[in-house]
Amino acid sequence: MRMTKFLVRTLRDDPADADVDSHRLLVRAGYIRKVAAGVYSWLPLGQRVLRKVEQIVRDEMDATGAQELTLPIAQPLELWEKSGRDKTYGPLMFRLEDRKETGFCLAPTAEEVITSTVANELSSYRDLPMNLYQINWKYRDELRPRFGLLRAREFLMKDAYSFHTDVEDLRVTYKEMYDAYHKIFTRCGLTFRPVEGEAGEIGGDINHEFMAVAAVGEDDFVWCKSCDYAANVEVAKRQPAQAMPSENESQQQPTRVHTPDMPGIAAVAQHLGESEDVLLKSFAFDADGEMGLALVPGDREVNEFALARAIAPKKLRVFDDNDFAAHPELPKGYIGPHHPSVAVVVADPSIRADHPWVTGANEVDHHITDMWCDRDFTVGIWADIASIQSGDECPQCGKALSVDRGIEVGQVFEIGTKYSTALGATFVDADGVSHPMVMGCYGVGISRTVAAITEEHHDDKGIAWPASVAPFDVHLVALAGKGAAAEEVRTAADALYRDLRAHGIDVLYDDRDASPGVKFADADLIGIPVQLTVGAKGLARGVVERKLRASGERDDIAADGVVAAIR
Numbered sequence: 236m237r238m239t240k241f242l243v244r245t246l247r248d249d250p251a252d253a254d255v256d257s258h259r260l261l262v263r264a265g266y267i268r269k270v271a272a273g274v275y276s277w278l279p280l281g282q283r284v285l286r287k288v289e290q291i292v293r294d295e296m297d298a299t300g301a302q303e304l305t306l307p308i309a310q311p312l313e314l315w316e317k318s319g320r321d322k323t324y325g326p327l328m329f330r331l332e333d334r335k336e337t338g339f340c341l342a343p344t345a346e347e348v349i350t351s352t353v354a355n356e357l358s359s360y361r362d363l364p365m366n367l368y369q370i371n372w373k374y375r376d377e378l379r380p381r382f383g384l385l386r387a388r389e390f391l392m393k394d395a396y397s398f399h400t401d402v403e404d405l406r407v408t409y410k411e412m413y414d415a416y417h418k419i420f421t422r423c424g425l426t427f428r429p430v431e432g433e434a435g436e437i438g439g440d441i442n443h444e445f446m447a448v449a450a451v452g453e454d455d456f457v458w459c460k461s462c463d464y465a466a467n468v469e470v471a472k473r474q475p476a477q478a479m480p481s482e483n484e485s486q487q488q489p490t491r492v493h494t495p496d497m498p499g500i501a502a503v504a505q506h507l508g509e510s511e512d513v514l515l516k517s518f519a520f521d522a523d524g525e526m527g528l529a530l531v532p533g534d535r536e537v538n539e540f541a542l543a544r545a546i547a548p549k550k551l552r553v554f555d556d557n558d559f560a561a562h563p564e565l566p567k568g569y570i571g572p573h574h575p576s577v578a579v580v581v582a583d584p585s586i587r588a589d590h591p592w593v594t595g596a597n598e599v600d601h602h603i604t605d606m607w608c609d610r611d612f613t614v615g616i617w618a619d620i621a622s623i624q625s626g627d628e629c630p631q632c633g634k635a636l637s638v639d640r641g642i643e644v645g646q647v648f649e650i651g652t653k654y655s656t657a658l659g660a661t662f663v664d665a666d667g668v669s670h671p672m673v674m675g676c677y678g679v680g681i682s683r684t685v686a687a688i689t690e691e692h693h694d695d696k697g698i699a700w701p702a703s704v705a706p707f708d709v710h711l712v713a714l715a716g717k718g719a720a721a722e723e724v725r726t727a728a729d730a731l732y733r734d735l736r737a738h739g740i741d742v743l744y745d746d747r748d749a750s751p752g753v754k755f756a757d758a759d760l761i762g763i764p765v766q767l768t769v770g771a772k773g774l775a776r777g778v779v780e781r782k783l784r785a786s787g788e789r790d791d792i793a794a795d796g797v798v799a800a801i802r
């Protein structure tokens with residue numbers, strides 16, 4: 236493609252409304268343009284990347300035997316009334332009416348439509364399993380559309396839905412989809428981890444979110460760079476802390492110290508000249524009417540989800556100001572675990588450490604030093620309730636864990652029979668008995684993935700696409716200039732352009748009458764993996780200069796051997 240004929244206008248300045256790199260760079264480099272909040276046009280460059288990602292997804296879906304179809308974007312609300320989701324989706328749904336005032340919505344997802352389609356087409360156990368997918372635009376009137384393509388109101392999604400006779404059969408397809416997602420995001424050049432979500436209410440419903448590691452992600456998660464361990468912060472574990480018996484128990488008795496106006500860990504630690512991790516953090520809660528304390532080292536937070544699991548079936552309610560007002564014997568900021576009114580003490584195993592603790596004295600402006608676990612306070616329930624920090628040991632391999640943010644680029648989900656029951660997708664088994672089909676659903680945010688790839692693959696000059704999704708293979712720059720050799724350079728570059736294309740190599744050819752500085756800056760901004768420069772000096776030596784966008788590596792290749800070198 237000749238740039239003189241191509242719709243690409245790079246912008247010198249960042250768009251004012253862009254607060255993440257992917258949004259900023261995709262607009263500046265001429266891939267997308269905003270039309271309304273969370274709604275974008277995909278210019279030809281952007282379209283090419285979108286198609287590349289789409290094709291990777293399609294290849295991997297097809298490889299599993301899933302079948303592609305297209306479902307409508309305009310969906311009758313009636314279907315959503317049957318599943319009850321017209322209510323639960325609420326204002327997230329774009330709604331419209333036709334001329335007869337029949338309610339429609341713009342597809343936010345397609346469980347209802349696919350299930351009613353399957354209900355009409357399939358009826359026997361012999362028809363199952365069946366896995367169907369589409370790649371189509373989705374619409375969600377997000378409360379806060381932001382971060383460009385990452386949280387848009389119109390976005391491209393691959394959504395697959397599988398139908399089964401039973402859960403065992405569903406699990407086979409679920410695993411195939413899980414593996415396909417691994418291949419998809421690997422081919423897209425993303426650093427990612429599948430993270431298991433919390434099991435649904437009924438239990439047994441498995442789901443995994445595929446998280447691309449990115450500082451701008453909206454979800455915290457814990458992962459290991461050395462192995463495949465990854466988990467949501469709520470369920471993440473670390474190598475269990477060694478439960479060390481207190482052999483060195485000193486004769487030193489607990490000592491009350493004055494800590495005026497110091498309800499915070501940091502201030503007390505500083506005042507006593509201690510590090511924060513020898514202070515005991517006591518976190519007050521209510522468990523079905525009983526008062527409880529959760530204990531973690533002072534440099535950690537309490538993982539409330541883990542705490543809730545530890546006290547189940549009792550229900551956790553974190554103390555609020557009213558609770559503290561009702562319990563003056565436990566002054567906020569000065570709580571210690573040694574008070575008789577505390578009924579439940581839950582502690583992280585790290586509290587068994589071989590050193591004494593500094594705790595609150597249960598008296599305003601006072602703490603106590605030299606408090607030993609088991610000697611001066613006791614613990615009822617031991618559970619991993621301390622928040623995970625970067626550097627903690629991986630529960631699988633022992634290497635350092637990382638706590639990072641992730642972008643959810645895909646999700647695999649066991650649905651069960653919710654939609655098949657609501658929309659009548661039943662099958663008859665070998666004995667002639669009718670059952671609702673068991674379903675799974677599997678989404679990939681294709682446009683979001685384009686943004687996630689940009690987040691991972693860019694530098695201060697622009698985007699640096701992985702070859703698998705780049706809009707072109709080669710960015711050819713002709714430096715014809717105005718000198719005597721201008722014609723020769725142009726002729727050589729034109730010939731090279733034709734030659735590369737004849738060999739199936741996609742080329743963006745900068746044949747514009749612009750300065751070298753502008754051309755190189757645009758090439759770096761647009762981010763095609765290989766840049767080739769044809770100039771008078773090189774031609775005099777019989778070479779073309781090659782630069783790899785991502786690494787910046789440069790070399791000269793013989794002008795008559797370019798095609799072979801690129802391939």
Ligand code: ATP
Pocket residue numbers: 344375377384385386387388390392643644645646678679680681682683
């Ligand atoms: P989120 O939690 O980010 O709102 P979700 O869990 O509601 O997403 P799903 O219903 O699982 O999203 O949709 C499947 C995929 O579609 C997601 O994994 C994500 O990649 C993509 N997606 C969802 N919402 C958006 C959006 N507003 N903009 C771009 N992509 C989106």
Ligand code: MG
Pocket residue numbers: 444643645646
């Ligand atoms: Mg999701």
